[in-house]
Amino acid sequence: MVNKLYLVTPRGFCAGVEMAIKALHWLLKIYDETIYCYHEIVHNKWIVKEFEKNNVVFVEDPKEIPEGAIVMLSAHGTAPEIELQFNNISSLTINSVCPLVTKVHHEAKKFSNENTQIIYVGHKNHDEAKGAIGVSPENMHLVESIEDVKALEIGNDVALLAQTTLALSEWEPIMKFSQERFNGLKMPRKSDLCYATTNRQEAILEILPEVNTVLVVGSENSSNTKALVSMVNNQGVEAYRVDNVNDIENLNLSGNIAITAGASAPDHLVYEIIDKIDPINLEQFRLKEEDEYFPLPQQLRSNIKNISDFLSILNISETNPKPENGINNDKKWTATEALNSL
Secondary structure, X not given: OEEEEXXXXXXXXXXXXXXXXXXXXXXXXXXXXOEEEEOOOOOOHHHHHHHHOOOEEEEOOHHHOOOOOEEEEOOOOOOHHHHHHHHHHOOEEEEXXXXXXXXXXXXXXXXXXXXXXXXXXXOOOOXXXXXXXXXXXXXXXXXXXXXXXXXXXXXXXXXXXXXXXXXXXXXXXXXXXXXXXXXXXXXXXXXXXXXXXXXHHHHHHHHHHHOOEEEEEOOOOOHHHHHHHHHHHHOOOEEEEEOOHHHHOOOOOOEEEEEEEOOOOOHHXXXXXXXXXXXXXXXXXXXXXXXXXXXXOHHHHHHHHHHHHHHHHHOOOOOOOOOOOOHHXXXXXXXXXXXXXX
């Protein structure tokens, strides 16, 4: 029996995930045809399945799409060469990359133009890492550990960048070692680590002394979800990653536990798990509020506006409808509402 369950905030969707989900929703509403998405739009099984049920096909190579297709590039970022290949085949390509990932791509391009060798701390085969390395493959070196850094022979003109969804415990040891090894190591003025990833980790660390177990809702390929689990385990506390309510069936939960969610996990999955656990006490733990907002991709906003203007011209009624979820009100509605309206 679970005595007390702490529902931790912040949790769940970050601003980049919100933007990407709403962008793909808009494409479905505008174009009455199959939408092809490069990589999973975000790393969550439930969300991917919902979009697949609504005529979205997820692909891993530009060769998988037909000529003239409508394409969306995922939130994790796309290598420039891959984006060019999509542009050459598609009739429209919308890039829903998270602005924080774009920042890393710009940094990689800047350092590469200076002929600086770039150490990129990330996870091999992760979509974000593949996209970032693709910015300058001849100058960038992906590392996952201090041992990987030790093995590098790249001179002394070196910069250090990171995958945005790393745990602090993954990033900081490599950063400190690199600073010691490479004199004058170049780094961005502002950390590459995502605010949402860091906030979720800080919130769990704050509540950790009060609990004996932590549940992290998120899919297996979600890097920030796995970072949360790893961080808790490193603190000597039991942590489980769960995709949905079915995953807790064989867990022997008792005492005081905390529940949080990775940055791409829908909140309804969290509440289904809470209902299943049925704790004696449910307590809210709120570290901070998040109000970050990332607007829809510029090209998509322009398309929506042009279509809206055209429809307004055709409208022969005396009154114009007031769209609650229109492009001008994008900040006022959520990705959860977008998913619910599919």
